[in-house]
Amino acid sequence: MSSPLGVVVTDIRRGDPAVIARLAEHGVATVHEAQGRVGLVGPGIRPIQQGARIGGTAVTVLSWPGDNLMIHAAIEQCEPGDVLVVATTSGSTDGAFGDLFATALKARGVLGLVTETGVRDTADLREMVFPVWSNGVHSQGTVKATAGSVNVSVTVGGQLIRPGDVVVADDDGIVCVPREEAAVALEKSDARVAKEDADREAYGSGAELSLDRKGLRTTLEGLGVRYMSQEEYGR
Structure with missing residues (x-):
């Protein structure tokens, strides 16, 4: 422009x-x-x-x-x-x-x-x-x-x-x-803050990990990320 x-x-x-x-x-x-x-x-x-x-x-x-x-x-x-x-x-x-x-x-x-x-x-x-x-x-x-x-x-x-x-x-x-x-951006910002407040409470209390709260274990699995012991990794 x-x-x-x-x-x-x-x-x-x-x-x-x-x-x-x-x-x-x-x-x-x-x-x-x-x-x-x-x-x-x-x-x-x-x-x-x-x-x-x-x-x-x-x-x-x-x-x-x-x-x-x-x-x-x-x-x-x-x-x-x-x-x-x-x-x-x-x-x-x-x-x-x-x-x-x-x-x-x-x-x-x-x-x-x-x-x-x-x-x-x-x-x-x-x-x-x-x-x-x-x-x-x-x-x-x-x-x-x-x-x-x-x-x-x-x-x-x-x-x-x-x-x-x-x-x-x-x-x-x-x-x-x-x-x-602007009004729509404010609505979305309010919603994001509410979500982050809930996340912060869950993380701060130790009740949940972000991996579980955000469903990221499935993402890791889909990407082929594997969990193994140090002994297994060292082989």
Whole structure:
């Protein structure tokens, strides 16, 4: 999917805040598994902090490498509960984002940043409690000279993210949930958590092994896995 350059879309659709908040509570791994192991942003986009977990609506930016002009333009389009998502037309680790941007975004109720670029002022960002997931830490500055776009479809870490989609991010990475599928993803996440709670209770009490609870002995048998004593194995 190609995205035009030189546009700022001002009226994106946002999902149900209550649904988004619940997805955030479940976290990246649970939501990813629940929606069929899709939506993950690649592992190259990593948190600069530990312990943060957010879920919000994607406001997207498509910038030229080494240029942060469109981030300035995007701030105006942000609302409380949003997550700013920044991609570039080609690879760039320049420090396109720092504490001044975070100050402006935090004032508008933005929950955090996911970016294919580098970031700087990382100690300040952590002190501000403004969570960031980035392609690296780099003090190299940027210019403000080239038109990009705001609120168009972008690809971050190999994952398509559309404006208005739900972005969940924590220590395990980032997952995207299409806005129109958020309610179903939440139902499936709730069901997965309930199942895992039951598994955890069974394993913690010693009542069952995962081999039996998940029916994996039959799988092992079908694959030809044999049980034998050490004496038998040594022959």
